[in-house]
Amino acid sequence: xxxxxxxxxxxxxxxxxxxxxxxxxxxxxxxxxxxxxxxxxxxxxxxxxxxxxxxxxxxxxxxxxxxxxxxxxxxxxxxxxxxx
Amino acid sequence: xxxxxxxxxxxxxxxxxxxxxxxxxxxxxxxxxxxxxxxxxxxxxxxxxxxxxxxxxxxxxxxxxxxxxxxxxxxxxxxxxxxxxxxxxxxxxxxxxxxxxxxxxxxxxxxxxxxxxxxxxxxxxxxxxxxxxxxxxxxxxxxxxxxxxxxxxxxxxxxxxxxxxxxxxxxxxxxxxxxxxxxxxxxxxxxxxxxxxxxxxxxxxxxxxxxxxxxxxxxxxxxxxxxxxxxxxxxxxxxxxxxxxxxxxxxxxxxxxxxxxxxxxxxxxxxxxxxxxxxxxxxxxxxxxxxxxxxxxxxxxxxxxxxxxxxxxxxxxxxxxxxxxxxxxxxxxxxxxxxxxxxxxxxxxxxxxxxxxxxxxxxxxxxxxxxxxxxxxxxxxxxxxxxxxxxxxxxxxxxxxxxxxxxxxxxxxxxxxxxxxxxxxxxxxxxxxxxxxxxxxxxxxxxxxxxxxxxxxxxxxxxxxxxxxxxxxxxxxxxxxxxxxxxxxxxxxxxxxxxxxx
Numbered sequence: 001x002x003x004x005x006x007x008x009x010x011x012x013x014x015x016x017x018x019x020x021x022x023x024x025x026x027x028x029x030x031x032x033x034x035x036x037x038x039x040x041x042x043x044x045x046x047x048x049x050x051x052x053x054x055x056x057x058x059x060x061x062x063x064x065x066x067x068x069x070x071x072x073x074x075x076x077x078x079x080x081x082x083x084x
Numbered sequence: 085x086x087x088x089x090x091x092x093x094x095x096x097x098x099x100x101x102x103x104x105x106x107x108x109x110x111x112x113x114x115x116x117x118x119x120x121x122x123x124x125x126x127x128x129x130x131x132x133x134x135x136x137x138x139x140x141x142x143x144x145x146x147x148x149x150x151x152x153x154x155x156x157x158x159x160x161x162x163x164x165x166x167x168x169x170x171x172x173x174x175x176x177x178x179x180x181x182x183x184x185x186x187x188x189x190x191x192x193x194x195x196x197x198x199x200x201x202x203x204x205x206x207x208x209x210x211x212x213x214x215x216x217x218x219x220x221x222x223x224x225x226x227x228x229x230x231x232x233x234x235x236x237x238x239x240x241x242x243x244x245x246x247x248x249x250x251x252x253x254x255x256x257x258x259x260x261x262x263x264x265x266x267x268x269x270x271x272x273x274x275x276x277x278x279x280x281x282x283x284x285x286x287x288x289x290x291x292x293x294x295x296x297x298x299x300x301x302x303x304x305x306x307x308x309x310x311x312x313x314x315x316x317x318x319x320x321x322x323x324x325x326x327x328x329x330x331x332x333x334x335x336x337x338x339x340x341x342x343x344x345x346x347x348x349x350x351x352x353x354x355x356x357x358x359x360x361x362x363x364x365x366x367x368x369x370x371x372x373x374x375x376x377x378x379x380x381x382x383x384x385x386x387x388x389x390x391x392x393x394x395x396x397x398x399x400x401x402x403x404x405x406x407x408x409x410x411x412x413x414x415x416x417x418x419x420x421x422x423x424x425x426x427x428x429x430x431x432x433x434x435x436x437x438x439x440x441x442x443x444x445x446x447x448x449x450x451x452x453x454x455x456x457x458x459x460x461x462x463x464x465x466x467x468x469x470x471x472x473x474x475x476x477x478x479x480x481x482x483x484x485x486x487x488x489x490x491x492x493x494x495x496x497x498x499x500x501x502x503x504x505x506x507x508x509x510x511x512x513x514x515x516x517x518x519x520x521x522x523x524x525x526x527x528x529x530x531x532x533x534x535x536x537x538x539x540x541x542x543x544x545x546x547x548x549x550x551x552x553x554x555x556x557x558x559x560x561x562x563x564x565x566x567x568x569x570x571x572x573x574x575x576x577x578x579x580x581x582x583x584x585x586x
Binding site: 012013046055056074077 | 154160161
């Protein structure tokens with residue numbers, strides 16, 4: 001059970017200090033999550049901290065490979081406008 | 085490598101650049117009416133003092149990438165070297181790099197008196213990086229003023245630390261005091277380990293901003309409030325915001341226009357939310373000016389801007405260039421002190437001259453003619469407070485209002501230089517159209533020269549081209565043109581009637 005950061009990450013550092021498991025680390029070209037350390041914050045917080053502050057829709061995937069914050073969920077931008 | 089700049093002749097006058105108005109702001113908006121302890125703090129701060137921004141420079145370092153809220157006018161993915169939206173930076177710095185950059189700039193541009201941390205995220209959402217930078221700078225460069233901008237969400241918990249680092253200038257962006265308005269501006273905040281959305285999020289943010297403002301004022305830290313004017317969302321509401329923040333002790337309120345284009349990829353950009361017109365912005369700034377001092381010279385700097393307001397010399401100080409520089413800051417500081425003393429002397433003599441002038445005007449004012457209507461005029465200048473720019477070369481116009489009360493600076497309006505139309509726009513026709521739009525509401529445009537081609541369209545738009553006052557001081561020339569208009573009886577008619585005739 002671990003989250004994953006993918007290439008749309010902008011390396012903004014918001015998630016890194018929040019991780020209770022110290023699973024997030026700076027890497028090039030973007031930050032990464034150590035899957036051995038990440039427990040999706042279970043036992044520490046109700047919500048996964050990285051996914052709760054990440055400003056980029058789709059940049060963090062859950063254990064099933066689905067975006068925790070799907071397109072439009074954070075910005076309220078209508079999907080057809082995002083696609084355009 | 086020794087920085088060559090340290091050998092610069094100290095007596096050299098500060099280079100003109102950035103905004104070039106002779107003086108910006110009405111008498112009410114000058115620093116002189118401020119309490120002495122505030123005036124002492126801001127007289128050499130280019131963002132807070134209209135006078136100072138002609139002489140002193142500022143820089144921002146981008147050490148704070150993280151943010152704890154989302155604004156509908158921001159897209160965290162976007163970064164473009166040609167874009168001068170606030171919040172957008174090209175090169176993120178670690179605190180040690182940032183300090184090196186600051187020292188290099190301060191040694192090269194001795195007029196640089198202020199270092200701000202403004203982003204690209206929220207500085208107080210990156211407290212370790214922000215405060216580490218401030219700590220090193222207050223040790224190594226005590227002659228640089230420190231300031232910080234914030235959305236205010238985590239401000240109350242940081243006020244104590246802010247006051248320890250002797251940061252006496254804080255800017256809070258406050259776009260609303262009503263959560264229903266806020267819900268249309270902020271889609272979410274990160275608060276107490278949760279992402280909170282909608283009205284609830286806006287209510288928390290507003291509460292924190294107001295609390296932070298009160299705490300800073302109680303600590304004696306100067307607070308400026310920035311507001312982004314979003315037509316149809318908070319434009320009416322900002323007058324109330326202005327009253328409230330003033331009542332709580334903010335000493336400046338800066339209303340800025342929303343910058344919104346589809347290509348920015350922001351919520352507002354993609355959903356067609358427009359920014360205000362120049363006239364709408366000015367009307368709101370006027371409505372708020374009764375409540376509060378405004379800063380019409382604000383240029384909405386990038387989070388990594390370097391130089392005088394309105395200019396950006398950031399490309400001279402990229403990390404690879406800075407790595408090549410050896411800076412002897414204690415030596416540079418001596419040179420800086422001399423430059424600052426020379427500027428302050430000039431500012432002081434200008435202030436005295438102005439006071440003397442005001443007295444003369446007041447005496448003349450006793451036998452004054454009747455009140456005449458106010459007229460807006462545009463000025464093309466490249467510096468020094470005089471009319472010295474061709475119409476076709478002007479990338480921005482300074483807008484002044486002349487009335488029987490005198491001349492006051494209203495703001496600056498950017499355009500594409502008419503003569504460069506073919507290069508930068510593709511269709512030369514629309515460049516003049518753009519400039520005509522930018523000059524809307526003005527009845528004259530004063531420049532060192534105006535070409536034959538734009539003359540007709542300017543006149544047709546009710547804007548009298550005027551190239552007769554080249555190299556004259558801006559305010560003097562405007563008063564002369566205003567007097568000519570009075571003699572010609574043009575000041576009796578209402579503006580809209582006049583424009584209809586034209």
